Amino acid sequence: MNNIKTKFTIKDLENISGIKAHTIRIWEKRYRILEPKRTETNIRYYSAGSLTRLLNVVLLNKHNYKISKIAVMSSDQINLTARELSFKLAVNDEAINSFKLAMFQFDKVLFNNTYNRLLHKKTFREIFKEVFVPFLEHIGILWQTDTLMPAHEHFISNLIIQKIQLNTENLEYIANNNNITYVLFLPDGEIHEIGLLYLNYELALRGFQTIYLGQSLPLNNLKYFFDSEKDVCFINSMTVKPYDEKLQGYFEEVESVLKNTNHKFVSLGHKAMSVDLSVFKSNIEAFPSVIKFLDQI
Numbered sequence: 001m002n003n004i005k006t007k008f009t010i011k012d013l014e015n016i017s018g019i020k021a022h023t024i025r026i027w028e029k030r031y032r033i034l035e036p037k038r039t040e041t042n043i044r045y046y047s048a049g050s051l052t053r054l055l056n057v058v059l060l061n062k063h064n065y066k067i068s069k070i071a072v073m074s075s076d077q078i079n080l081t082a083r084e085l086s087f088k089l090a091v092n093d094e095a096i097n098s099f100k101l102a103m104f105q106f107d108k109v110l111f112n113n114t115y116n117r118l119l120h121k122k123t124f125r126e127i128f129k130e131v132f133v134p135f136l137e138h139i140g141i142l143w144q145t146d147t148l149m150p151a152h153e154h155f156i157s158n159l160i161i162q163k164i165q166l167n168t169e170n171l172e173y174i175a176n177n178n179n180i181t182y183v184l185f186l187p188d189g190e191i192h193e194i195g196l197l198y199l200n201y202e203l204a205l206r207g208f209q210t211i212y213l214g215q216s217l218p219l220n221n222l223k224y225f226f227d228s229e230k231d232v233c234f235i236n237s238m239t240v241k242p243y244d245e246k247l248q249g250y251f252e253e254v255e256s257v258l259k260n261t262n263h264k265f266v267s268l269g270h271k272a273m274s275v276d277l278s279v280f281k282s283n284i285e286a287f288p289s290v291i292k293f294l295d296q297i
Contacts, residue, residue: 016142251275
C-alpha cells in the first residue's frame, strides 16, 4: 500500500481538521496533544497516528471536552471516547468528521455505524445531499491541497457507491414514465461516477427507465441507442475527461451522431459548462451539477 500517505505537514492537519495551524501549535506546546517528528533535514512532520489523534481531539473538543481534560486522557481513552461519540451523534458535521476518521483509518465499521445512525434521522436522499455532498466537496479540497492520497479516496468512495447501489436496488417501482429512456455513462477515460450513480437512483425513484453503462465509455459504443426509434436522453458527467483541448471536438462528435434524431444529450459538470453549446443544432445541454439537473426535471 505504497500510495497511503504517512507524513503530514501542519498545513495538511489544518486542511483536514478545520483547526487553524496556530491553534494546533498551541495545543501541541501547551498540552502536548501532538508530538511532531523531524526528517533527517530537520523538517517537522506529523504521522498518520497524529492526524487520527487530532481528528478525535477536535471531535471531543467540539462537544464540550476541554483541551486540558483531553490532554490527560490516554490515547486509548481518546480513541474510544471519540468513537462512542461518533456512533451516538452521527448528524451532519459530526457525521462528516466521523467519515473523515473512517477514511484516514480505513475503518469500515465506523463508516457503517455512522451511516446507520444517520438513517434513523434522515432519508437516504437527505443523507446524500446534506452529508455526502459536503463531505465529497471537502475531499475535493484535500485533493487540491495535496493532502489526500488515492488509497483514502478509493476506500471512502467505494463505501459511498455501495450505499447508492444498495438504495437503487431496493427501489420497488415499475417504470411508469415510458416516454423517454435515460442512458447514463462516463466519457472515455473518466472514472468519477458517484454523482452519476446518484442521478441514476433519483431517476429510478421518479419512475423513469434508466440504463446505467458506467465508467469510461467511448461514444461509438452507444450506436445501438443512437439508432433507436425510441427517444433517448443520454447523460454523462465530466470531471477530468475529456481534457480541455478535446472538449469542443467531443461535443462536435456528439452533434454528428445526434443529427436528425429526437435524442437529447445532457452533460454534467463545470467542465461541460465551459463549452459554447449554442453553436450546435442538436438538443445538447449542460448543467453544473446533478442537483441543478434534477431541479429542472
